[in-house]
Amino acid sequence: MFILLDIDYAGTNKAVIRLFGRNEVKLDTNFSPYFYIVPDNPDFVSKIKKEKINERTAERIELVKRKFEGKEIEVVQLFLSHPKDVPAWRYELKKYGKRLEADIPFARRYMIDKSLSPLGEVKLPEFEAGKASIRDPRVLAFDIETISDGPIKIGKNKITMISLWGQDIQKVITWAPVKGEHVELVKGEKELIQAFIRTLSEYKPEIVVGYNSDMFDWPYIKKRAEKYKLNLSFNKEKLVFVKRGRASAPRISGMNLIDLYVFVRDILSPYMSSETLGLGAVAQELLNETKLDIGGHQGMTKAWEENPEVLYEYALQDAKITYGLAKEILPLVYELGTIVGLPLFDMSRMRSGQLVEWLLIKEAHSQNTIAPNRPKRDTILERRQTSFEGAFVKEPIKGLHKQIAVCDFRSLYPTIIMSQNISPDTIDCEHADCKIPGPTGHWFCKNKAGFTPKILKSLFDERLKLKSGMKKMTRDSVEYKIADTKQKALKLILNSVYGYLGFPGARWYSLESARAVTAIGREYIKQIMETAEKLGFTVVYGDTDSVMLTLDGPNFEKTLDKFLKKVNKTLPAPMELELDGVYDCGLFVTKKRYALMDAQGKMVIKGLERVRRDWAQVARKTQEQVLRLILQGDTDGAIKHVKSVVAQLKKKEIPIDQVIITEQMTKRPEEYKAIGPHVKVARDLIKMGKPIEPGSLIEYVVQIGKGSISSRSIPAETAQDYDSEYYIERQVIPAVARLFEAMNRDQHELQGKQSRLEFFS
DNA sequence: TCCATCCGGGG
DNA sequence: GTGTACGGATGGA
Numbered sequence: 140m141f142i143l144l145d146i147d148y149a150g151t152n153k154a155v156i157r158l159f160g161r162n163e164v165k166l167d168t169n170f171s172p173y174f175y176i177v178p179d180n181p182d183f184v185s186k187i188k189k190e191k192i193n194e195r196t197a198e199r200i201e202l203v204k205r206k207f208e209g210k211e212i213e214v215v216q217l218f219l220s221h222p223k224d225v226p227a228w229r230y231e232l233k234k235y236g237k238r239l240e241a242d243i244p245f246a247r248r249y250m251i252d253k254s255l256s257p258l259g260e261v262k263l264p265e266f267e268a269g270k271a272s273i274r275d276p277r278v279l280a281f282d283i284e285t286i287s288d289g290p291i292k293i294g295k296n297k298i299t300m301i302s303l304w305g306q307d308i309q310k311v312i313t314w315a316p317v318k319g320e321h322v323e324l325v326k327g328e329k330e331l332i333q334a335f336i337r338t339l340s341e342y343k344p345e346i347v348v349g350y351n352s353d354m355f356d357w358p359y360i361k362k363r364a365e366k367y368k369l370n371l372s373f374n375k376e377k378l379v380f381v382k383r384g385r386a387s388a389p390r391i392s393g394m395n396l397i398d399l400y401v402f403v404r405d406i407l408s409p410y411m412s413s414e415t416l417g418l419g420a421v422a423q424e425l426l427n428e429t430k431l432d433i434g435g436h437q438g439m440t441k442a443w444e445e446n447p448e449v450l451y452e453y454a455l456q457d458a459k460i461t462y463g464l465a466k467e468i469l470p471l472v473y474e475l476g477t478i479v480g481l482p483l484f485d486m487s488r489m490r491s492g493q494l495v496e497w498l499l500i501k502e503a504h505s506q507n508t509i510a511p512n513r514p515k516r517d518t519i520l521e522r523r524q525t526s527f528e529g530a531f532v533k534e535p536i537k538g539l540h541k542q543i544a545v546c547d548f549r550s551l552y553p554t555i556i557m558s559q560n561i562s563p564d565t566i567d568c569e570h571a572d573c574k575i576p577g578p579t580g581h582w583f584c585k586n587k588a589g590f591t592p593k594i595l596k597s598l599f600d601e602r603l604k605l606k607s608g609m610k611k612m613t614r615d616s617v618e619y620k621i622a623d624t625k626q627k628a629l630k631l632i633l634n635s636v637y638g639y640l641g642f643p644g645a646r647w648y649s650l651e652s653a654r655a656v657t658a659i660g661r662e663y664i665k666q667i668m669e670t671a672e673k674l675g676f677t678v679v680y681g682d683t684d685s686v687m688l689t690l691d692g693p694n695f696e697k698t699l700d701k702f703l704k705k706v707n708k709t710l711p712a713p714m715e716l717e718l719d720g721v722y723d724c725g726l727f728v729t730k731k732r733y734a735l736m737d738a739q740g741k742m743v744i745k746g747l748e749r750v751r752r753d754w755a756q757v758a759r760k761t762q763e764q765v766l767r768l769i770l771q772g773d774t775d776g777a778i779k780h781v782k783s784v785v786a787q788l789k790k791k792e793i794p795i796d797q798v799i800i801t802e803q804m805t806k807r808p809e810e811y812k813a814i815g816p817h818v819k820v821a822r823d824l825i826k827m828g829k830p831i832e833p834g835s836l837i838e839y840v841v842q843i844g845k846g847s848i849s850s851r852s853i854p855a856e857t858a859q860d861y862d863s864e865y866y867i868e869r870q871v872i873p874a875v876a877r878l879f880e881a882m883n884r885d886q887h888e889l890q891g892k893q894s895r896l897e898f899f900s
Numbered sequence: 901t902c903c904a905t906c907c908g909g910g911g
Numbered sequence: 912g913t914g915t916a917c918g919g920a921t922g923g924a
Contacts, residue, residue: 172913225913242913287911296911355910384916400909405917417909436911493916516915644916802906 141165141261142273144345146246146482147392154221156249158261159393161345167266170249171198172222174241175205175509176215176232183235187215192231195224206508207239209564214239214509239509243500250480251501257476257483274473274621276395279305279344280462281335283356284454286443287436289829293355294362297328299443300450301335302458308342311455315447321455329367332360339394340374346395346483348465350418350457353398353488357389388488397487399464402472405490406631412744422460425467431456470621474628478598491635492642498632499647502594511646522643527654530683531661533668535727537881539769540679543735544688544699545719548663550630551684552637553595555659556652558711562589563640563649578658581651591647595636599713602629660684667706667716674702680727685719726769728881736770757784757797758870765875774882781875788863788871798866799838799855816841816852824854841865 145159149166156167178184188200199218204211217232219225222245229241243251253268255261258276260269281303286296300313310321312334317324325331339347349356361378364371371378373391380387389396404416413420419430431453433439442449476486479498489497500510514522548554555561560583568584576582583589588596605626612619639645641653660683667686668678675698676688690698699718706716722743725735732746744766761784768777787793802817808831817837825831838855841848843862848869851862 174913219913222913229913240913244913246912248913283911285911291911293910299911349910351909353909359910381912382914383912384914386916398909404908415908439911490917513916 140269140271141263142271143255143257143259143261144276145257145393145395145484146250146255148222148245148249150221152220154245156246157392158266160261162343164393165261165263165266167249169266170252171218171220172225172245172248173216173218174225174229174243175239176217176235177207177212177237177239178215179236184215187217187232187235190228190232192224192227195220197228204507206506208511237512239512242513247481247485247497250482251504254480254501254505256480257486258473259477272477274470276345277305277343278346278348278462278465278469279303279308279339279342280348280458280465281352281356282349282454282457282461283359284439284443284450285359287439290831291355293358294366298331298359298363299328299447300454301331302454303338304455304458304462305342305344308338309455309459310338311451311458312338313447313451313454315443315450317447317451319448319451319455322451328363329369332364332367332369335360336369336371336373343374344394346397346465346469347391348397348399348461348469350461350464351398351400352396353386353388353401357396361389383488388484390484395483397465397469397472397483399461399468402468402487405488406494407468407471418457418460418464422464426460426463428460428463430460470624471628471631474625475631478628478632491631492639492645494632495635495639496646499591499594503590508590513646514644514648519643522648522650525650527641527650527657528661529657531664531681532683532730533678533681534730535680535733536677537727537729539724539726539772539774539882540689541724542689542695543679543722543725544690544695545685545722545735546667546688546703546716547685547719549715549717550599550633551660551663551714552656553599553633554714555656555663556636557592557595557599558714559583559655559659560585560589560592561640561652561655562591563647563652565589565592566649566651566655577655578662579651579655581655583655591636591640591652595633598629598633602626602633605629663710663714670706671702674698674705676702679725680733682731687725724770724772726766726878726881728877732877734766734770742767742770754874755798755800755866755870757788757793757866758874760797761871762874762878765878769878769882777875778879781871784871785867788866791860791863793866795840795855795858795861798840798861798870799858800840801838816849819849820852820854827854 141160143158143160146156148154148156154172156170158165158167176187178187184202190197197217198220201216202213203216205214207214217228219228225241229238232238253266255268256272258272258274260271261267262269281301283298284300285298288296299315300311302311303309310323311319312323312325312331314325314327314331323334325334357378361371373394376392376394378389378391381390400416403421408416411424413424422428422430433442433449433453439450442453472483472487475494476483479486479494480501481497503510559577562583565584565587567581570584570586573582573585605622609619609622612622637653637656640647640649640656642648664681664684664686668681671678671686671688676690678686679689680687703716703718710716720737722735722737725733727733734745735743761781764780765777768774768780784793808818808821808825816839820837820839821831839852840855840858841862842851842853842858842860844851848865
């Protein structure tokens with residue numbers, strides 16, 4: 140059986156598709172690049188047939204029937220020998236009319252036309268999609284360590300170690316004199332890179348994962364290899380960098396280089412609670428595994444110089460964690476790949492809008508429909524100018540509330556799109572019986588199912604089927620896990636469609652559709668709030684698709700039940716309001732900023748975390764502790780805690796490392812117009828002979844004195860003292876003030892002109 | 901309140 | 912790679 144792992148094309152004059160399977164490569168010589176032309180007038184067809192560009196004629200020209208923008212039309216389908224010919228032809232044939240689907244990368248074109256999926260079967264010799272698929276490709280995780288002095292710069296210093304982790308391979312290649320079970324000792328850096336190439340070539344991983352490896356590990360290896368004129372080829376497949384917008388991505392054909400950080404950042408992060416997306420934090424949340432603490436970059440330097448064994452353990456653990464993350468994350472990538480039908484290399488680097496777009500292109504193709512062209516730059520800019528009203532967010536009733544029910548719509552926007560048939564091709568149709576305008580003055584056809592709702596419906600139904608099937612499975616079983624991953628992948632795409640319709644770069648952009656979705660959403664949520672209030676609930680807060688309700692008295696649960704039943708009776712299918720959970724208490728600060736705590740003491744915090752590094756630790760820690768105390772009902776204790784931190788700051792009992800503020804240089808120090816503290820400190824550091832480049836992290840401490848904050852900031856390494864007042868007034872107090880304001884409006888107002896500082900003193 | 905700028909991950 | 916693909920928070924005017 141031939142399983143498709145990766146795909147690309149070769150050939151200089153005639154393109155040949157290369158399909159990478161397990162240990163074999165198959166060539167398909169019978170597929171040609173093509174695009175469509177909609178001739179401005181019928182005479183053009185014969186002219187197009189005579190066209191020659193660079194002395195070459197088209198391979199084949201056909202007149203075909205396709206659907207485009209809702210109409211069936213005759214178009215010219217122009218086949219060429221090589222994808223590289225397309226840009227010239229696309230440009231030259233401009234004079235005949237609109238060119239369509241002239242920017243679909245060749246390998247993607249192949250997968251779409253053949254309905255192939257990554258990790259799916261390809262039947263040979265027909266090159267047709269088969270039914271089988273695998274979910275256990277050979278995965279190898281890797282991580283590099285380098286000598287680190289000063290700011291990170293790709294290729295500046297030597298690579299000291301490369302750690303690798305897979306099912307049956309665990310090793311650290313290094314030239315440092317380290318002893319350890321998994322050490323492969325080599326002579327120097329050159330041999331290290333050679334050993335790495337050899338290992339990959341022999342192990343033949345089907346997927347190679349790293350963490351931030353697109354922007355760090357792979358480009359670093361490439362730079363260092365150049366120094367020794369090493370050829371970075373793995374079983375004859377070269378490492379190349381594929382340009383993708385502002386960034387570029389490393390690629391080795393057949394090996395599926397995947398950067399887990401990119402996928403976490405672009406796809407998973409909205410579903411995660413961690414605000415930072417470093418390997419440590421992500422592994423902690425997703426795996427409950429802890430990254431070894433080596434003591435920051437100073438600790439790393441020290442380990443390298445004095446005790447490389449520590450660095451070896453650290454490197455091995457990083458590769459192990461990366462492998463663990465891959466096991467957790469990749470199944471979702473595989474399922475998305477099956478839904479969208481693109482190579483894993485592309486899939487794993489796409490944002491949700493792109494996932495939707497390529498799914499739509501694939502679906503359009505299967506419906507004999509040509510996709511709209513991508514909007515041009517100026518169109519995108521123009522679209523960006525037009526904003527539209529988003530979701531309804533109710534101003535919360537500030538303060539602490541007890542016993543809170545959280546109800547939300549299951550997939551609000553997708554269900555609105557489906558139930559109202561919202562789609563670029565159903566808007567303002569001509570049927571007389573459809574013309575009942577919605578809240579934005581537009582209507583959507585009632586007679587034919589729209590393009591996007593139809594696709595959503597099939598995803599939605601498949602997900603429901605999976606979910607009901609899962610109820611009969613045991614939670615720990617493999618089949619449950621697979622079904623769960625599938626439904627998550629479906630949910631991810633379902634949730635992305637609304638955003639896609641309003642995304643300026645979308646081919647199927649439809650401002651009026653997106654606008655209608657949020658307008659209808661606002662109507663529903665407001666209606667729900669009214670219903671809740673009529674039943675006696677107090678609506679403490681509500682945002683987009685959720686309401687948070689409290690009710691005094693003994694009938695809480697009964698009324699809640701009544702409420703849900705009543706609401707759901709009136710909602711059109713498949714819309715549904717569900718009980719998300721009941722919380723013991725919650726603190727509401729402002730829109731989007733609140734915290735909830737359940738009976739087990741578990742906190743859900745939204746919008747309040749201060750984990751950004753441009754806040755001093757003392758402020759971040761104090762905020763967290765205050766929040767916990769308030770939710771535990773101990774507001775006095777919280778005030779006391781702040782007072783104690785303030786007192787400690789005044790007495791300089793808080794150590795200096797708690798007041799260090801870290802900011803990154805994004806350009807060279809002399810390029811800044813606004814001289815912020817970190818720029819001023821960067822200039823100081825340069826005077827001290829330290830090299831500062833874009834990317835350098837500047838650690839500073841604010842000192843007592845006159846003048847601006849910038850002028851009073853000095854490098855953290857030279858700081859012996861700090862300005863207590865600054866850290867109290869500008870860091871600690873602002874971080875907690877909102878919380879207390881929400882708790883204690885009256886008391887704060889009673890404070891009148893008294894400053895916040897006095898209040899906490 | 902609006903607009904420009906900054907930031908992410910990695911050693 | 913049949914290129915020309917951020918989005919959210921912040922802080923200054």
